[in-house]
Amino acid sequence: MFDPNDWVLESEHLAPSLKKWQTMVNLMADIYEAPAGFVVQYTSKGYQVVIANESELNPYPAGDGVIPSETNLFCRRVVAENKPLYVKNATQLEEWQTNPEVSEDGFNSYFGMPLHWPDGSAFGTICVMDFDITHYKGPYKELIGQFRDMVEQDLVLVDQYKKVEDLSLRDSLTHSYNRRGFMTLGESLLHFARRYNKHLGLIYCDLDNLKFINDNYGHRVGDQAITEFSNRLKTVLRETDLSARIGGDEFAVLVLVDTEDELATLVERIQSPEASATHGHAAEASIGFRFYSNQQISRLDRMLDEVDKLMYANKHQRKATP
Ligand SMILES: Nc1nc2c(ncn2[C@@H]2O[C@H](COP(=O)(O)OP(=O)(O)OP(=O)(O)O)[C@@H](O)[C@H]2O)c(=O)[nH]1
The missing domain is CATH 3.30.70.270 (Reverse transcriptase/Diguanylate cyclase domain)
Structure with missing residues (x-):
């Protein structure tokens, strides 16, 4: 199994998926007309942007470092509560004033969903962020769920591939390579x-x-x-x-x-x-x-x-x- 504490950005197994996710996140940001769209991974070490849409307006590039897990990020709330989060106008809300995405970078809107590994544990989030106030309705709220499904299906494949590879290249007693x-x-x-x-x-x-x-x-x-x-x-x-x-x-x-x-x-x-x-x-x-x-x-x-x-x-x- 893939170790959920390893960064997927460092895994050769995920390289083909990451390419696909990049196209998807670019598309997602375009559809939402959002300056920033992400796939974010969570591990015990913190949060890391795995995919960022390719836009000059997006201040957070992929693989740019690990954000400590105690930071008051929108994604942190999504992972902690394991449910979607839609914040339309964060600057008006006391609870987000300590979020650097709001206080330092001026984001106002966040819409994100949790992503899971095949065993149901937290992988991270998929989300869009906007400097403006947003009013996503109906299909827009469902669409991100479709993107989430695509990422989670890839995680199943990656996990299966890793298991098969482990079986053929590793020794079952010591778990070292054979x-x-x-x-x-x-x-x-x-x-x-x-x-x-x-x-x-x-x-x-x-x-x-x-x-x-x-x-x-x-x-x-x-x-x-x-x-x-x-x-x-x-x-x-x-x-x-x-x-x-x-x-x-x-x-x-x-x-x-x-x-x-x-x-x-x-x-x-x-x-x-x-x-x-x-x-x-x-x-x-x-x-x-x-x-x-x-x-x-x-x-x-x-x-x-x-x-x-x-x-x-x-x-x-x-x-x-x-
Ligand atoms: N418990 C255990 N024994 C194993 C395993 N695989 C091989 N062996 C044993 O390891 C021994 C290996 O043979 P040798 O290298 O000739 O035995 P040795 O006693 O280490 O002899 P020297 O190498 O000359 O010191 C054999 O007795 C095998 O039965 C295993 O997975 N578990």
């Missing part, structure tokens, strides 16, 4: 590194003694060791780094790094035993890693083979030195 996810997203990262002349680090981890943990403490504890290791990777890595469970007890990590030292420090942090413990057995791993300067980047499957071999060498060495 091998297919790693190869798919890894190719994009390789492409990025080649294009922008960046260097990469590739790390291959294989948990130690998982069979022993399974046999002695049960499969559930084994699962826990896998999950803990996956969580450790997530804690240590940046959001832009790629990590995946590419086999039963095997993980791969692909990161953009500037130097070999940077990569070595990262590996040390992954190895840090105090970060995890399962029934007294730290989920330790044998690790192979290699720094790939921009010129050394080849095919991802080849690179993975290389670090897999390094990992095995590390495993043998660890077993040989008790």
Whole structure:
């Protein structure tokens, strides 16, 4: 599912929908003869304009920053009460005097409706705003509901697409990417590194003694060791780094790094035993890693083979030195 706390503006999944919404919001503002029309998203971080009609009169462009959730916006009222709001003449109403849209930018009229994610939780609003007093009647009041339906139908599609993608690219135990996810997203990262002349680090981890943990403490504890290791990777890595469970007890990590030292420090942090413990057995791993300067980047499957071999060498060495 799409995380309702993520901004849709940052999601590649929504790019086609955003284009469609732009056309729709332009049209909506034209029909209402309003200088400003919006799709606004609400998250726990606040409010953000996702789509603004393309008009010079509109003072709030899309993606222009997050407005704190306590601001006395019209949209805030719509989300809080989960119902449409029509304000014809805000300057006459005491309750809107602290709304910067009214006091600072001179808006007088607001007409908006709540938008929802497919599970019914708040997505944000769709609205039109005018500097003049307005008198929307009959069909005008219904029309915005039609626009709302179009946006909500798109949100259903996006959510379904994301679910299917998650199923095929993610691992159900740890929710990190699986091998297919790693190869798919890894190719994009390789492409990025080649294009922008960046260097990469590739790390291959294989948990130690998982069979022993399974046999002695049960499969559930084994699962826990896998999950803990996956969580450790997530804690240590940046959001832009790629990590995946590419086999039963095997993980791969692909990161953009500037130097070999940077990569070595990262590996040390992954190895840090105090970060995890399962029934007294730290989920330790044998690790192979290699720094790939921009010129050394080849095919991802080849690179993975290389670090897999390094990992095995590390495993043998660890077993040989008790
Ligand atoms: N609990 C649990 N065990 C798994 C899972 N997937 C694979 N395994 C077990 O992980 C073990 C992986 O094999 P090995 O890597 O040879 O076993 P190991 O004990 O980690 O041995 P070394 O890597 O040599 O330390 C096997 O015993 C698998 O049954 C899983 O999803 N959950």
